[in-house]
Amino acid sequence: MSAKTTAKKPKTKRPWRLTRRGFLIGAGVLGGLALGANAALTRGRQFVADAFNSGEGNFGGPPNTPSLWLEVSQDNRVILFVPKVEFGQGIHTALAQIAAEELQPDWKNFQVRVADTARGFGDSAMSTAGSTSVSASFKPLREAAANMRVMLEQEAARQLGVSAGDLRVAGGRISVAGQPDKSLTFGEVVAAKQGEWQLPTEVPRLKASRDWQYIGEAVPRIDFRAKLTGQAVYGYDARVEGMLYGAVARPPRYGATLKGVDNLEAVQAMPGVEKVVVDPTQNFAGVAARTRSQARRAAEALQVQWEGGITWSQEDLEARVQVPRSGRGGTVYMQNGDPLQGLRQGKRVEAEYRIPLAAHAHLEPQAALVDVKPDRVEAQVSTQVVQTTRDGIVKATGYAPEHVVIQPTYIGGAFGRKGGQDVAFEAAMLSKAAGKPVHLGWTRLEEMRYGYLRPPSHNLLRGAVDESGKITAIEHHIAGGDVFLGLGTFPEAVGSVFGFDPGALSGAVPLYEFENAKGLAWRVKLPVPTGWWRSLGTIPNTFALECFMDELAHAAGQDPVEFRLRHLGSDQRAQRAKAALQRAAELSGWGQTAEGTGKGVAIGKYGKTVVALVAEVSAENNLIKVERVTAVVDCGLVVNPNGAEAQAQGSIVMGVSSALKEKITLKDGMVEADNFGLYPLLTLSESPRIRVEFINSANLAEPYGMGEPVIGPVAPVVANAVFALTQKRLRELPLRLA
Amino acid sequence: MNLEVNGKVLAVDSPADEMLLWVLRDELGLTGTKFGCGAGICGSCTVHLDGVATRSCVTPVSAAVGKKLTTIEGLGSGDRLHPVQQAFIEQQVPQCAWCMSGQVMTAAAFIAQSPNPSESDVEAALSANYCRCGCYTRIRTAVVRAAAIQKEQV
Numbered sequence: 001m002s003a004k005t006t007a008k009k010p011k012t013k014r015p016w017r018l019t020r021r022g023f024l025i026g027a028g029v030l031g032g033l034a035l036g037a038n039a040a041l042t043r044g045r046q047f048v049a050d051a052f053n054s055g056e057g058n059f060g061g062p063p064n065t066p067s068l069w070l071e072v073s074q075d076n077r078v079i080l081f082v083p084k085v086e087f088g089q090g091i092h093t094a095l096a097q098i099a100a101e102e103l104q105p106d107w108k109n110f111q112v113r114v115a116d117t118a119r120g121f122g123d124s125a126m127s128t129a130g131s132t133s134v135s136a137s138f139k140p141l142r143e144a145a146a147n148m149r150v151m152l153e154q155e156a157a158r159q160l161g162v163s164a165g166d167l168r169v170a171g172g173r174i175s176v177a178g179q180p181d182k183s184l185t186f187g188e189v190v191a192a193k194q195g196e197w198q199l200p201t202e203v204p205r206l207k208a209s210r211d212w213q214y215i216g217e218a219v220p221r222i223d224f225r226a227k228l229t230g231q232a233v234y235g236y237d238a239r240v241e242g243m244l245y246g247a248v249a250r251p252p253r254y255g256a257t258l259k260g261v262d263n264l265e266a267v268q269a270m271p272g273v274e275k276v277v278v279d280p281t282q283n284f285a286g287v288a289a290r291t292r293s294q295a296r297r298a299a300e301a302l303q304v305q306w307e308g309g310i311t312w313s314q315e316d317l318e319a320r321v322q323v324p325r326s327g328r329g330g331t332v333y334m335q336n337g338d339p340l341q342g343l344r345q346g347k348r349v350e351a352e353y354r355i356p357l358a359a360h361a362h363l364e365p366q367a368a369l370v371d372v373k374p375d376r377v378e379a380q381v382s383t384q385v386v387q388t389t390r391d392g393i394v395k396a397t398g399y400a401p402e403h404v405v406i407q408p409t410y411i412g413g414a415f416g417r418k419g420g421q422d423v424a425f426e427a428a429m430l431s432k433a434a435g436k437p438v439h440l441g442w443t444r445l446e447e448m449r450y451g452y453l454r455p456p457s458h459n460l461l462r463g464a465v466d467e468s469g470k471i472t473a474i475e476h477h478i479a480g481g482d483v484f485l486g487l488g489t490f491p492e493a494v495g496s497v498f499g500f501d502p503g504a505l506s507g508a509v510p511l512y513e514f515e516n517a518k519g520l521a522w523r524v525k526l527p528v529p530t531g532w533w534r535s536l537g538t539i540p541n542t543f544a545l546e547c548f549m550d551e552l553a554h555a556a557g558q559d560p561v562e563f564r565l566r567h568l569g570s571d572q573r574a575q576r577a578k579a580a581l582q583r584a585a586e587l588s589g590w591g592q593t594a595e596g597t598g599k600g601v602a603i604g605k606y607g608k609t610v611v612a613l614v615a616e617v618s619a620e621n622n623l624i625k626v627e628r629v630t631a632v633v634d635c636g637l638v639v640n641p642n643g644a645e646a647q648a649q650g651s652i653v654m655g656v657s658s659a660l661k662e663k664i665t666l667k668d669g670m671v672e673a674d675n676f677g678l679y680p681l682l683t684l685s686e687s688p689r690i691r692v693e694f695i696n697s698a699n700l701a702e703p704y705g706m707g708e709p710v711i712g713p714v715a716p717v718v719a720n721a722v723f724a725l726t727q728k729r730l731r732e733l734p735l736r737l738a
Numbered sequence: 739m740n741l742e743v744n745g746k747v748l749a750v751d752s753p754a755d756e757m758l759l760w761v762l763r764d765e766l767g768l769t770g771t772k773f774g775c776g777a778g779i780c781g782s783c784t785v786h787l788d789g790v791a792t793r794s795c796v797t798p799v800s801a802a803v804g805k806k807l808t809t810i811e812g813l814g815s816g817d818r819l820h821p822v823q824q825a826f827i828e829q830q831v832p833q834c835a836w837c838m839s840g841q842v843m844t845a846a847a848f849i850a851q852s853p854n855p856s857e858s859d860v861e862a863a864l865s866a867n868y869c870r871c872g873c874y875t876r877i878r879t880a881v882v883r884a885a886a887i888q889k890e891q892v
Contacts, residue, residue, distance in 0.1 A: 088871045113761030221828060227835035228823045228842060230770015230810035245764070272806070291752070292760055362780055363774040363870050364836040412836025413771065413870050444775040489860035597811040642830050646873070650833055653872025676779040689872035 016066060018197060019199040023147060024066045032073040032190040035195055036081075037144040037149070067126070068141060069115075070148050076172055076187025078105035080141075081115040084133040084385060084613040086223060086361075087411035087418070088650070089707050090643030091133040093221045097214040097639055098138060101207060102145035105186065106172030112222065116407040117386055126386035126408075129532065130420060131607060131705025134639055138703055144598060146204040151197055154191045159558045209701065223410070235367035235382025235409045236441045243369065243373065244274055246430040246440035247299035248286040250450055253669030254527050256309030258283045263303045270298045275434040282396070287433040292441070310527045310669040317357070317666050321524050323477040326462020329501040330477065334509055334519030342473025344514030348466035349555045353461070353544040354732040355715075357481075357664035357671075358454040359679055360533060364412020365447040366423035370430075371437035376403040377428065382411040385419040388487075392425030397432050415654075416532030417451055420487050424615060449671040453664055454533035455481025455504065455526070459544035465556040469569055473516035476545065480504045480531040482523065483537060507538030507712055511547055511577045511605055513569035534654065534710035538606055539715065546602040546716035547731065550723065559599050560720065561585045572698055573610060577603050579697035580612040580632040587615035587693060588630035597627060600727025604713035608704040609635040611651075613713045615688070616722040622738040626656050626688040626718055631710060633692065636700035647706040648692040655714025656733035657682035660734050741802055743768070744812025754800035759783045759800045762809060770810040770839050776869070781867035784840040785809050791847035810839040813846060820831075821891060822846045825884035833871030841867050841877060850883045857882055 016024040016036065028036040071079045080099050086092045092112040100110060117126065117245045149169055156174040157164040166177050173185030184192075209215070226232040251258070263265075267287065268276045272294030280287045285304050289295035322328075368381040370393065377399055385387045386406050393404045411418050427440040442450075457480030464472045483503025500521040508519055533539070553563035564581060567575045582601055583589075593599055597616045604611045616628040629652050638644050661680055665672045673679040719730050728737065739750045743766065752761045752784040757776075761787070762768045771794055774782030780798040783864070785794045786803070786808040813820045822845045832838045841864065849855065855863070860881040869877065 086834075088835070090833070218830075220827070221832070224827050224830070224832060224835070226818075227832055228826055228838060229814065229819070230768070230839055232835070233769070234836065236773060237763075239767060239769070291756075292764055293756060361870055362834075363780060364772065364834070365774075383872060392820075411834060413834045415870070441773065444777065451784075599762050644835055646830070646876070649875045650872035653874055654870065657872075675777045676775050677777065681868050681870060682867040682872075682874075683868070684874045684877060685865040687872070687878075 002005055014560040021199065021203070023144065023199055024069070025197050026069070029077070032071055032187070033148070033151070033193070034069050034071040035144055035148045036069030037140040043320060062593060063615070065313040068137060068144065070103065070144060072148070072152065072186045072190050074187050074191040074219050076106065076109060076185045077454050078103065078110045078172065078186065078421045080112045082137070083111060083115070083410055084137070085114055085128040085408045087128070087384070087414040090132065090221055091647060092223060093138055093219055094134050094643055095141060095638045096222060097217065097219050098141045099145040101212055101214045102142050103149050104171065109172060111160045113193055114408045115436050116405050117124045117426055118405045127419070128384045129416070131707040131709065133610070134703050135705055142206050146206055147200060150200040150204045152186055154200065155193055156184050159189060159192055189448040189576045192375060193498040200649065201598040215639055217640070221643070224694060232410050234364055234412045234460070235369070235380060235723055236364050236412065238367070238369035238409060239379035239440060240369060240437050240692065243437040243439050244285055244288040244290060244429055245295045246288050246436055246438045247295035248284070248426050248440070249299050249302045249304045250446065250499045250567050251306045251309060253306070253309030253311065254529070257305040258285055259305040259307050260306050261285055261302050263301070267298050267301050270294070270301060271526060271562060273298045274436070275430065276302070278431055279429065284426070284429055286430050288430040288436070288438050296443070311668050312527065312669050314667065317456065317526070317528070320526065321456045321458050321479060321481065323458050323522060325402070327477065329519065330520030332519065333500070333521055334476070335515030335614070337473070339473040339475050339516040339518040343462060343464045345472040346465045346466040347555055348462065349551050350462045351548055351551055351729070351731060353459040353540070353547060354734060355457050355540045355543060357528065357530070358533060358658060359448055359664055359673070360415040360417035361679065361681055362413025362415055362417055365442040366418070366451065367439070367441040368421070368424040368427040369439045370424060370427035371439060372397055372428060372432040376405060378405050379424055379428070380409050381421065383408050383421055383424070384414050385421070388419060389421040389424045392421045393428040393737070396425045396428035415534045419532055420452055422451070431594045445674045446674070448675065452487060452529035452531035454539070455483060455530035457481065457504070457540040459540060461548040461553050463548065465552050469556040469558045469566070471514055471552060472515045476508065476519045478504070478508060478520070478541065479522040479524050480537065480540060481526045483530070483532060485523070486529060487531045493679065495628055503532065505541070505607065506536040507604070510576045511569060511603065511610070512567040513574070515566070535606055535711050538604065538708065538712035539658070542604045542712035543603070543715045543733065544584065544602070546713055547719050548635070550600070550716070550720045551729065561590055562599070564603060573605065573608060576634045576697050577610040577612065580610050580634050580695060583693065583695055584612035584614050584630055584632040585690065587632065590614060593724070598721045598723070600717050600720030600722070600724055602717035602720060603708060603712035606705060606709035608713060609633065609706065609709035610734045611710050613717040615717040615721045617718060617725055619722070619725060619737055620706070623715070624660055624718070624722055624735060625686065626660070628689045628691070629717070631690065631692045632695060633710060634695050634697055635709065636696060636702055636704040638694050638696070639703050641694065644694060644706045645692045649690050651708070652690050652712035652714055653682060653687050655711040656688060656718065658733065659715035659718045663734050739799065739803060740801070741807055742805070743807045744809060750799065755798050756783070757795055758797045758799045758802050759794040762794060764827040768811055769808050770869045772836050772839055774837065780837070781797055781844060782837045782840040783849065784843040786843060789847060789850060794884055810843060813842065818845050818889055820846055821887035822884040824882070824887055825880045829876050829880035829883060831880045831882070833873055837867060837869045841869065845881045845884060849881065849888055853885055853889060855882060
């Protein structure tokens with residue numbers, strides 16, 4: 001029988017003892033002390049989790065396993081295990097800083113690791129998305145670290161025969177005040193411990209921000225030496241003795257179903273081929289072979305009968321992604337006042353904006369190493385989301401989820417695309433059939449065509465401004481492809497609860513206060529797979545809103561900065577946006593324009609982070625060049641200014657690339673682009689000069705997200721600058737003058 | 739077939755028309771050289787053949803025979819990093835770093851030929867290396883800095 005019924009639970013499952021205040025105590029991997037905590041779900045995610053749990057799914061995890069924990073080993077190493085994967089955000093460094101602040105380990109012997117699923121993590125916590133890694137971990141991590149320090153102090157006091165109050169902790173060493181020779185390292189304390197560890201009876205006091213040594217400092221990234229010498233292991237780099245390489249046959253059109261393979265035996269006899277797997281029930285045909293090239297040649301040689309599928313062209317797609325002119329049937333996401341009446345009270349403006357399908361174009365294609373063993377599955381995967389990865393492996397193997405152990409690796413770019421894990425499913429199909437570990441790495445062509453894409457959208461805005469330059473009404477209609485709902489991550493029922501894809505609505509509710517406003521959204525179901533792409537709906541929605549604000553400002557004869565300031569709301573977030581906008585105007589020399597350039601402005605938000613951008617563009621032979629971008633960002637407390645700045649710079653570059661160059665088109669039911677030749681990215685020489693400043697105008701004591709907020713306003717700031725330069729309104733991405 | 743990789747002569751079984759990238763990564767286990775596009779466009783797979791920056795994803799392994807092949811793993815000498823690696827750490831250039839082996843190898847070959855580059859020289863030399871995370875701002879300054887470090891260390 002299958003392993004499903006006979007296998008025992010993997011032995012690596014770490015028993016955790018739940019204590020008061022929700023902490024968990026365990027034994028460290030290296031025979032020391034481990035103390036864990038659970039990062040709180042954000043409100044939005046909790047909502048989704050609840051929706052899930054009310055259905056058949058079980059979000060699992062907390063409070064019985066920690067989502068993050070610290071371990072002190074007997075050899076004085078401190079390891080922070082986090083449920084967050086590093087794909088360039090710098091979060092491993094930021095999280096290390098947060099923990100080190102309270103724990104005071106020896107920084108040189110302090111490591112950050114992503115734990116595998118056998119040793120912790122409710123699935124819900126094990127995803128790295130939504131710009132929440134630092135913000136969601138900030139409090140539980142500091143508390144866990146403080147508790148651990150006090151536990152070590154109390155034990156050290158016992159061992160040294162002094163009172164805990166006489167001890168000082170620094171650099172992983174606990175010493176008696178005034179007697180520096182009387183001291184113990186963390187490792188020595190742990191090694192000499194007898195009996196069970198107990199949580200301190202009193203809740204430890206956290207350090208005041210004025211005493212911080214790590215938080216707020218531009219601490220260098222902890223992973224760069226390994227990454228710049230080729231030592232760091234990403235999913236594509238994962239290797240294990242005796243592994244085979246996989247390759248998969250691909251359909252010529254979306255929606256095609258696999259009926260069979262005509263030449264199975266011939267392919268089975270090709271050089272290096274160990275196993276050909278054809279499974280029409282899973283719509284799957286693939287090959288495991290001794291080398292990657294042998295696998296790819298064999299998969300290409302497979303004569304697969306594909307049936308059906310779509311024959312869409314680009315025109316078909318564009319015709320479908322359309323706000324209904326009737327305005328009927330949409331879901332209301334915003335309503336106040338009387339917009340119809342308001343529209344009659346001023347000069348009326350109407351405009352439509354479109355964004356196309358786009359690829360994530362991370363440079364490490366999907367990759368997984370999966371080893372289906374008799375009793376369990378072990379997988380190393382470049383994954384942002386453990387749950388989808390595990391679901392795929394379960395689907396391929398029939399093993400119970402608890403028999404699937406996933407070790408997330410470093411990731412070479414994600415941007416939302418490493419959240420759906422077809423590659424783990426495929427590698428598991430092959431490994432199960434071949435009885436050996438299989439590494440599967442996608443090609444660039446597979447990456448362009450067989451993943452999911454940023455959904456296309458169409459936005460229609462109507463508004464009016466009165467003679468005083470005040471907006472009297474706004475109507476925003478959005479039609480777009482799925483972000484969450486098409487991926488199968490959420491049951492279709494969740495879709496009907498929301499009525500519209502919640503991811504596609506990200507950024508739709510403006511920071512501005514309008515007396516009369518209405519927002520309506522239509523979910524466009526497409527036969528092309530679409531999903532998460534950095535900042536989700538914030539890209540199309542901010543593009544439409546911020547370009548339209550510019551159009552209204554010009555209709556009212558107002559300065560675009562002044563016009564925005566005037567309409568920003570009174571709540572704290574809008575006030576912070578106001579401060580950011582004022583500072584960006586000041587820094588960028590708003591109002592002065594160099595010969596041959598145009599300046600534009602746009603603001604944005606994502607979560608609680610607010611952003612103001614000013615861009616300066618030029619155009620030669622109708623080719624738009626973004627010369628300079630000034631960014632002012634308020635993400636609350638900045639844990640690492642260097643990492644936060646990198647996120648802003650990177651978001652601006654990716655945003656400019658998307659705004660000026662990127663468009664996926666369909667032909668004969670399939671994406672046309674097969675590689676970067678047909679989907680070029682922005683290069684160094686096309687990249688703007690960037691200046692980033694952080695402000696914290698409300699003196700917030702907690703950090704907010706930085707991975708996504710800055711990208712939203714990039715396309716509109718460029719379009720608005722192009723208008724300033726050329727008087728041409730570009731309302732479709734990519735922005736092109738001719 | 740023998741290859742001289744990072745100063746060591748290694749026997750290779752792959753067929754002569756196998757791309758060098760896959761021989762390095764899959765046969766020799768040198769996974770520091772990265773795959774990005776397989777078409778010589780993105781630059782992630784850049785290595786040095788006799789000091790010349792070469793895209794290993796479109797170079798048959800046979801083309802490396804008889805040449806000195808250097809990968810990111812062998813760019814520095816022992817524990818001492820190459821000036822480009824030093825500058826990239828100093829300027830905190832990478833984000834995900836998947837493209838960085840290619841950026842570093844391209845930059846190292848470039849400053850060996852152009853020891854006093856301006857920022858616009860750097861732009862020209864590194865504009866055929868994609869970075870999706872958008873580290874371009876820092877690459878621009880770090881390569882100029884690497885040239886300065888190279889000079890100090892001669």
